[in-house]
Amino acid sequence: MPSDLTPDQKYELLARNLQEVLGEEKIKTVLKERDLKIYWGTATTGKPHVAYFVPMSKIADFLRAGAEVTILFADLHAYLDNMKAPWELLALRVQYYEHSIKAMLQSIGVSIDKLKFVKGTEYQLSKEYTLDVYRMSSVITEHDAKKAGAEVVKQVEHPLLSGLLYPGLQALDEEYLKVDAQFGGIDQRKIFTFAEKYLPQLGYQKRAHFMNPMVPGLTGAKMSSSEDESKIDLLDSPADVKKKLKKAFCEPGNIENNGILSFVKHVIFPLFKPDEMFVVPRKEEFGGDAKYDTFNALEKAFAAEEVHPGDLKTATENYINRLLEPIRKTFQDPKLKALAAKAYPTPTKQKGGAAAGAIEEITPSRLDIRVGKIVEVGKHPDADALYVEKIDLGEAVPRTIVSGLVNFVPIEEMNNRMVVVLCNLKAAKMRGVESQGMVLCASTDDPKQVEPLLPPEGAVVGERISIENFDGTPDEVLNPKKKVWEKLQVDLKTNGECMAQWQENYLLTKSGGKIRAKSMSNAPIR
Numbered sequence: 141m142p143s144d145l146t147p148d149q150k151y152e153l154l155a156r157n158l159q160e161v162l163g164e165e166k167i168k169t170v171l172k173e174r175d176l177k178i179y180w181g182t183a184t185t186g187k188p189h190v191a192y193f194v195p196m197s198k199i200a201d202f203l204r205a206g207a208e209v210t211i212l213f214a215d216l217h218a219y220l221d222n223m224k225a226p227w228e229l230l231a232l233r234v235q236y237y238e239h240s241i242k243a244m245l246q247s248i249g250v251s252i253d254k255l256k257f258v259k260g261t262e263y264q265l266s267k268e269y270t271l272d273v274y275r276m277s278s279v280i281t282e283h284d285a286k287k288a289g290a291e292v293v294k295q296v297e298h299p300l301l302s303g304l305l306y307p308g309l310q311a312l313d314e315e316y317l318k319v320d321a322q323f324g325g326i327d328q329r330k331i332f333t334f335a336e337k338y339l340p341q342l343g344y345q346k347r348a349h350f351m352n353p354m355v356p357g358l359t360g361a362k363m364s365s366s367e368d369e370s371k372i373d374l375l376d377s378p379a380d381v382k383k384k385l386k387k388a389f390c391e392p393g394n395i396e397n398n399g400i401l402s403f404v405k406h407v408i409f410p411l412f413k414p415d416e417m418f419v420v421p422r423k424e425e426f427g428g429d430a431k432y433d434t435f436n437a438l439e440k441a442f443a444a445e446e447v448h449p450g451d452l453k454t455a456t457e458n459y460i461n462r463l464l465e466p467i468r469k470t471f472q473d474p475k476l477k478a479l480a481a482k483a484y485p486t487p488t489k490q491k492g493g494a495a496a497g498a499i500e501e502i503t504p505s506r507l508d509i510r511v512g513k514i515v516e517v518g519k520h521p522d523a524d525a526l527y528v529e530k531i532d533l534g535e536a537v538p539r540t541i542v543s544g545l546v547n548f549v550p551i552e553e554m555n556n557r558m559v560v561v562l563c564n565l566k567a568a569k570m571r572g573v574e575s576q577g578m579v580l581c582a583s584t585d586d587p588k589q590v591e592p593l594l595p596p597e598g599a600v601v602g603e604r605i606s607i608e609n610f611d612g613t614p615d616e617v618l619n620p621k622k623k624v625w626e627k628l629q630v631d632l633k634t635n636g637e638c639m640a641q642w643q644e645n646y647l648l649t650k651s652g653g654k655i656r657a658k659s660m661s662n663a664p665i666r
Contacts, residue, residue: 145205145206147168147171147172148168150171150175150176150205150206151164151167151168151171151205153201153202153204153205154167154176154201154202154205154207154350155350156201156410157198157201157352157353157405157406157410158198158350158351158352158353159326159351159352159353160326160329160351161348161349161350161351162332162333162336162348162349162351163321163336163346163347163348163349164348166320166346166348167320167321167348170320175205175206175207175208176202176205176206176207176208176320176321177207177208177210177318177319177320177321178202178207178208178209178210178319178320178321178322178323178350179209179210179211179212179313179314179317179319179321179322179323180195180199180209180210180211180212180322180323180324181211181212181213181214181217181260181310181313181322181324182195182211182212182213182214182237182241183214183215183217183218184213184214184215184218184230184233184234184236184237185218185233187236187240187373187374187480187484188237188240188241188244188374189371189372189373189374190371190372190373190374190403190460190463190464191355191371191403192240192241192244192374193244193248193403193407193463194352194355194403194406194407195323195325195352196241196244196245196248196250197248197406197407197410197411198323198350198352198406198410199211199245199250199255199323200245200248200249200250200410200411201410202323203250203251203254203255208254208256209254209255209256210255210256210257210258210317210319211241211255211256211257211258212258212259212260212313212317213234213237213238213257213258213259213260214260214310214313215230215231215233215234215259215260215261216230216260216261216264216265216309217260217306217309217310218230218233219302220302220303220305220306220309226501229483229485230261232479232482232483233483233484234259235479235483236479236480236483236484238257239470239471239476239479240374240467243374243466243467243470243471244374244463244467246466246470247463247464247466247467248411248463249411258317260313263316264309264313264316269312269316272312272315272342273305273308273309273312275342276308276311276312276338276342277305277308279338279341279342280308280338282304284334284337284338285304285305285307285308285334286304287330287334288307288330288331288333288334289303289304289306289307289330289331290330291327291328291329291330307330307331307334307335308334308338310331310335311331311334311335311338311339312339314335314339314344314347315339315342315344315345319347320347320348321347321348321349321350322335322347322348322349322350323349323350323351323352324349324350324351324352325351325352325353325354326351326352326353326354327354328349328351329349329351332349332351335347335349336349352406353402353406355399355402355403355406356397356398356399356402371384372384372385372460372464374464374467374471375464375467375468375471375480376464377468378457378461381457381460381461381464382457385400385453385456385457385460386453388400388453390449390452390453391449392445392448392449393442393443393444393445395439395442395443400452400453400456401438401439401442401452403456403460404418404435404438404452404456404459405435405439407463408456408459409434409435417431417432417433418431418432418433418435418438418455419431419455420432420438420447420451420452420454420455421451421454421455421458422451430446430447430451502624502627502628503610503612504607504610504628504631504642504645505606505607505610505611505612505613505614506612506614506615506618506624506628507562507564507607507614507618507625507628508562508563508564508604508614508615509560509561509562509563509580509604509605509606509647510533510534510560510561510563510602510603510604510605511533511558511559511560511561511595511599511600511601511602511603511605511649512531512532512533512539512558512559512560512561512579512601512602513531513532513556513557513558513559513601514529514530514531514532514554514555514556514557514559515530515531515532515538515555515556516529516530516538516555517529517530517551517554517555518551519546519551520542520570520571520573521572521573522571522572523570523571524546525544525546525547526542526543526544526546526570526571527542527543527544527545527546527551527554528540528541528542528573529541529542529543529554529579531559531561531577531579532601532602533561533563533577533601533602534600534601534602534603535602539561539563539576539577540573540574540575540576541561541575541576541577541578541579542570542571542573542575543578543579544590545579545581545590545592547590548589548590548591549590549592557592558594558595558599558601559579559580559592559593559595560579560580560592560593560594560595560605560640560647560655561577561578561579561580562577562578562580562625563576563577564577564614564615564616564617564618565577565578565617565618565620565625566617566618566619566620579592580592580593580632580640580665580666581593581657581665581666582633582634582638582640582657582660582663582664582665583660583663583664583665583666584660584663584664589660589663591657591658591659591660591663593640593647593655593656593657593665594655594656594657594658595649595653595655596649596651596653596654596655596656597653598651598653599649599653600649603649603650604650605647605648605649605655606647606648606650607642607645607646607647607648608645608646608647608648609645610642610645628642629664629665629666630664631643632664632665632666633662633663633664633665634656634657634660634661634662634663634665635661635662636661636662637656637661638656638657638658638659638660638661639654639655639656640654640655640656640657640665
């Protein structure tokens with residue numbers, strides 16, 4: 141513990157590079173008497189990636205300031221957040237996270253002897269905690285619970301009760317871990333203010349909160365475990381790092397939503413020793429290596445286009461590989477390789493899309509959605525509200541699909557129309573005519589409105605439509621007994637700009653074109 145730091149110097153270390161601190165005066169009061177107790181929690185869902193160095197770097201600051209830090213592996217939260225982690229895999233994923241985070245901390249020179257690691261279910265299933273969950277549920281409104289989780293728990297039209305419980309459990313963690321403050325991203329702010337409101341109603345003290353800014357991923361949007369091009373995995377090879385950085389968004393002079401600059405600011409510079417500088421390697425003909433002792437100097441040079449994006453990427457690549465190399469070596473251990481395979485199994489597809497020897501995960505990559513063209517259309521012989529369409533989907537023979545669009549789209553607008561089709565539903569008879577798919581539409585019930593989704597200009601018949609951030613092979617046929625489509629459909633909707641999304645991830649053609657509705661915004665897709 142650094143004994144030569146004053147309370148003000150400790151606070152400066154605790155608060156540097158943060159976007160916001162709630163309870164500043166409370167923290168300073170505690171620091172005059174003793175060192176702070178802080179916890180950081182992570183839900184054990186997708187694999188930790190290089191963006192986890194952002195909170196790890198900040199945890200290093202906390203430790204330098206003499207704080208007692210608890211890292212919570214929030215396994216129960218992982219399950220409650222839309223069941224992102226199957227119950228059967230929770231224990232394995234906690235183990236994977238523990239090994240990964242310990243390796244990251246050791247990579248940046250943080251002694252894990254000073255840290256406490258806790259698994260959520262070690263205390264969250266106790267009688268006392270459970271009773272407090274019930275007590276909290278008696279004072280929290282549905283509105284406040286949903287609002288608190290808006291930036292963290294995926295929002296759907298009909299939320300599961302588990303997602304509404306999530307913020308309350310995170311608030312209670314502050315009391316049960318006996319900390320002075322909780323640390324997280326700015327996306328957690330609503331949960332933090334929720335905790336400040338409701339913990340005192342149970343007779344518990346209000347805690348302070350530290351918030352990191354959200355660091356954009358390599359594509360310029362939020363770095364995501366499910367978006368391979370957005371993030372660098374902890375075990376990516378140097379060749380993979382180079383490939384992903386090469387594709388990364390880094391426009392000359394543009395310092396907005398620049399994931400590379402953000403990573404340099406929040407990870408690389410805070411880890412430098414006092415005399416260390418950021419080196420941008422350049423050939424002598426271009427002026428030789430450039431060195432920067434502060435991030436502000438580097439950012440200013442990049443904004444003035446004195447630093448080329450290619451040179452910044454090369455420099456960042458060197459520092460990232462320096463951080464990852466010890467982690468790669470750690471995970472060469474056969475036991476850790478086996479753990480990774482068990483914690484994150486790759487489903488093996490069988491006929492009908494069933495997974496062999498692995499936990500079945502409900503992800504949108506299982507949907508076979510394609511661009512189609514209606515080549516023939518007529519009224520259903522036994523149903524006035526239904527069309528019977530022949531749709532070219534790039535197959536040898538057009539498919540027959542029945543759609544309830546008679547009251548919404550005139551028949552003259554149907555023929556030769558480009559549409560978006562879900563192709564791997566089990567064929568079903570609709571009033572005697574077998575339908576071999578579904579034309580996807582934006583649709584509301586009150587008032588009843590329906591608009592077929594529109595492929596972008598230049599879309600090719602038969603082209604597969606993917607969901608942004610989700611890769612994988614579609615099921616041959618969606619199993620109706622497991623209600624795969626029904627579970628995924630609740631998160632399909634248009635956004636405020638009429639663009640089609642699944643949990644805020646766009647529906648895209650191969651060229652990156654976006655699927656949209658003509659005029660219906662914030663409408664379910666079915």
